[in-house]
Amino acid sequence: MSSLRPFCLTAWLAAPAAAALLLLTPVSPSRAQQAVQAQAAPAPQQSADPAPASPSQTTVAATSPEQRGITARAIDKVKQVAKSAGDIFSRVPCPAPKDGSKTMGSLPHVAGKLVAGKPVVIVAFGSSSTAGYGASSPDFNYPNRLAAQLRRHYPTADITVINAGVGGEDAPEMMKRLQTQVIDVHPDLVIWQVGTNAVLRNLDPGDTAKMVESGISRIQAAGDADIVLVDPQYSPAVNQRAESAGKMVKLLGKVAELRRVGIFPRFEVMRDWHEKQAIPVEGFVIADGLHMNDWGYACFAQLLGDDIIRSVGQIKIGVNVPADVRAYRPM
Structure with a gap:
C-alpha cells in the first residue's frame, strides 16, 4: 500500500x-x-x-x-x-517507509532467548510516548501493543514487557531511575525512547546525547541486553523546533553507531507516513500536536515487533550473529 x-x-x-x-x-x-x-x-x-x-x-x-x-x-x-x-x-495497515533501510542487523540476545524458549524481559524506557499519553486505552500504548504482537507470534513463550515510561521526562530524569527501573530488572531488550522533551525545552542536544551514551554504557556493563534507541517523533510541536530536532536525531544516531546499539528512526518513519504515504498528520497525532494516537502507537509497535520477529528468524536459519554486534535498522 x-x-x-x-x-x-x-x-x-x-x-x-x-x-x-x-x-x-x-x-x-x-x-x-x-x-x-x-x-x-x-x-x-x-x-x-x-x-x-x-x-x-x-x-x-x-x-x-x-x-x-x-x-x-x-x-x-x-x-x-x-x-x-x-x-x-x-495489526493495522502499516507499510514500511518507502525509503527506509532494507538491511537490518540483529537483536541477538532477545532473539536467542526466544529461539531457546527461555523467558524474555523487555523494558520500554522513556517519557509520555512510552507511558502512552494520547492512546484511548492502556491496551493501546506501544509497549502493550508490542507485547500482544509477540505473544501472538510466540504463543508458548514467556514474554514480559515492562512499561517504564514517565510523562514529561528526558535524559536527566531518566538517568536517576536507570539503575532501579532498567538495570536491576536484568532485561533482555531495552527500548529507550528519549530526546523529545529535550527539544521542547530547548535543551542542548549534545548534553542529551552524552547522558544517553553514559546510560547505554552502564546497561552494557551490567549485562547482555540488546538496546534500541527511539528518537523524537515527527509532529507539529516538534517541527516548530526543527533545527534542534534535527540535531537530536543526528546525535542519537551517532551514539547508537558508536555504542553499537539499535536505532529506531521514529522521526523519519513518521515523516514518511505524512510526506511519502500521504497520511494526514491528524491520522497519527492527537489534537495537542505532539503525542501519537492509537494508530500511531500501533504502527510504531508493529514495526518494532516485526523486526524482533525477523531477528529470531535469522538465528533460526543459522545466520551468524556475533554476540557483540547489535547493529539494527528497522524495515
Missing part, C-alpha cells in the same frame, strides 16, 4: 465495533440458520426469505438436536467474526 486514505481508517476502526455488536445481539434459531446459510451458496429451491414457521414447527426446531447444532455453529461463526475484527485492530 502506497497511501492510506482517511475513509480506510474509518472502515478499519469500525470493524471491531461491528463485531462486538454482533456478539451482543441475541441469535434466535431461525436467524442462526440464516447466518450459516449465508456463508454458502443457496440451493436453487431455497427462498432468500423463508416463510415464518408455525408455532408447532418452532417448538420442534427449538428442541431438535439438528437445530441446536445449527445454532451452535452460528454462534461460533459470530465469535470467529469478532476474533477476526480483533485481529484487524491488533
Whole structure:
C-alpha cells in the first residue's frame, strides 16, 4: 500500500465495533440458520426469505438436536467474526517507509532467548510516548501493543514487557531511575525512547546525547541486553523546533553507531507516513500536536515487533550473529 486514505481508517476502526455488536445481539434459531446459510451458496429451491414457521414447527426446531447444532455453529461463526475484527485492530495497515533501510542487523540476545524458549524481559524506557499519553486505552500504548504482537507470534513463550515510561521526562530524569527501573530488572531488550522533551525545552542536544551514551554504557556493563534507541517523533510541536530536532536525531544516531546499539528512526518513519504515504498528520497525532494516537502507537509497535520477529528468524536459519554486534535498522 502506497497511501492510506482517511475513509480506510474509518472502515478499519469500525470493524471491531461491528463485531462486538454482533456478539451482543441475541441469535434466535431461525436467524442462526440464516447466518450459516449465508456463508454458502443457496440451493436453487431455497427462498432468500423463508416463510415464518408455525408455532408447532418452532417448538420442534427449538428442541431438535439438528437445530441446536445449527445454532451452535452460528454462534461460533459470530465469535470467529469478532476474533477476526480483533485481529484487524491488533495489526493495522502499516507499510514500511518507502525509503527506509532494507538491511537490518540483529537483536541477538532477545532473539536467542526466544529461539531457546527461555523467558524474555523487555523494558520500554522513556517519557509520555512510552507511558502512552494520547492512546484511548492502556491496551493501546506501544509497549502493550508490542507485547500482544509477540505473544501472538510466540504463543508458548514467556514474554514480559515492562512499561517504564514517565510523562514529561528526558535524559536527566531518566538517568536517576536507570539503575532501579532498567538495570536491576536484568532485561533482555531495552527500548529507550528519549530526546523529545529535550527539544521542547530547548535543551542542548549534545548534553542529551552524552547522558544517553553514559546510560547505554552502564546497561552494557551490567549485562547482555540488546538496546534500541527511539528518537523524537515527527509532529507539529516538534517541527516548530526543527533545527534542534534535527540535531537530536543526528546525535542519537551517532551514539547508537558508536555504542553499537539499535536505532529506531521514529522521526523519519513518521515523516514518511505524512510526506511519502500521504497520511494526514491528524491520522497519527492527537489534537495537542505532539503525542501519537492509537494508530500511531500501533504502527510504531508493529514495526518494532516485526523486526524482533525477523531477528529470531535469522538465528533460526543459522545466520551468524556475533554476540557483540547489535547493529539494527528497522524495515
